[in-house]
Amino acid sequence: MTGTLAVVTVLYRSAPMLAETLPTWVRSAAGLPVRFVFADNWPEDGCEKLIAGCLDDERYTYLPDPANPGFAAGCNRAVAAAGTSHVLLLNPDVWLRDDSLTRIRAAVEAAPGDPIAVGLAMHGGDYTGIDVHPISLFIDRLAGARRGPLGPSGGGAVFPIEVFREFGGFHEHLFAWGEDADLAYRLYAAGRRTRPLDLALEHAGGHSVGGDGKLLGFRAYLLARNRILVAARTFSWPLALLAVPFIALAHCALAARRARQGLLRPFLRGVGTGLREAPAARRQWRGRRFGLGSLVSYLRTGRAA
Structure with a gap:
């Protein structure tokens, strides 16, 4: 080989x-x-x-x-x-x-x-x-x-x-x-x-946080923040605008879950940080972005170039 x-x-x-x-x-x-x-x-x-x-x-x-x-x-x-x-x-x-x-x-x-x-x-x-x-x-x-x-x-x-x-x-x-x-x-x-x-x-999954309350809070923070930053960095403007209501809906649903888990505070902090950092995050990636054409291609076959 x-x-x-x-x-x-x-x-x-x-x-x-x-x-x-x-x-x-x-x-x-x-x-x-x-x-x-x-x-x-x-x-x-x-x-x-x-x-x-x-x-x-x-x-x-x-x-x-x-x-x-x-x-x-x-x-x-x-x-x-x-x-x-x-x-x-x-x-x-x-x-x-x-x-x-x-x-x-x-x-x-x-x-x-x-x-x-x-x-x-x-x-x-x-x-x-x-x-x-x-x-x-x-x-x-x-x-x-x-x-x-x-x-x-x-x-x-x-x-x-x-x-x-x-x-x-x-x-x-x-x-x-x-x-x-x-x-x-x-x-x-x-x-x-x-x-x-x-x-x-x-795959066991989750061994690095393993019931540690502080680390579970850190993960909740990062997941909330990073979802916003990934969209800001990688989506085209039309797709980003289309995604806004879906991201908002997701975070509302997740907020209720995090509240039940006792992780609402780090989650909300992650949302706030993500919104604040989104403009800078977008400037950090200057390559091609995932747009509506990419989305249609992916949903049709996932393999088209």
Whole structure:
């Protein structure tokens, strides 16, 4: 096969979960030219020692950053250090089967220039990549859907490194939760199509917040803020204006849910921050934007250029 693959993983309070999943990655990579890059945003929990116990030194790169710059920045840093033609972005709470990396490399060989959405099994369903939603703007795409993915999910994604760099990677200001949708909209608007690979890899989900009230509030804040910023950055003006009532409706419905969860205050703070930052966010992206034509193309087939 042409080129090589690096598995890129961002860690944050991940040691207990990685202790379960990393051995499955090592078995899946046996005999393959696959290396690993770990960006550790919480290096105090022992992941470095765990990784060293599973992988030979020349097989991996470990990048600690106790300042925790976020998932988006961690991914960008790890991709820059990969030194391979392709990267597999893989969350630390995803288990691989013995043939998973062989199948992923075969998909890369079949279409080396395309991003690939890797299927994950989570929350009682199977999902592959990101889908457009009229209210929430982006959701997990059901595996096997007629439309192809808008783009890959950050939890299971293959990118040619040249494509990832061409689009500037993930927008680091988003920090986490929405940075993959931001990139997906930009990719689709520019004519880059994502191929699905319905592997249904077991994905636990949510290990980094794990019942921590402060972190759950931070996630509620980021989700509220980032939904507004993604629309501001990536939508054309006509589509952005059309989306305003839907975004407003979504946030009203979410406000009621967050109130029941005790997370209304960070949610409302996220909405306010998103509205305040939206004009600057729009100026930060000068490439092609996802407009009405892109939306019609996506809704029809999800594959048209």
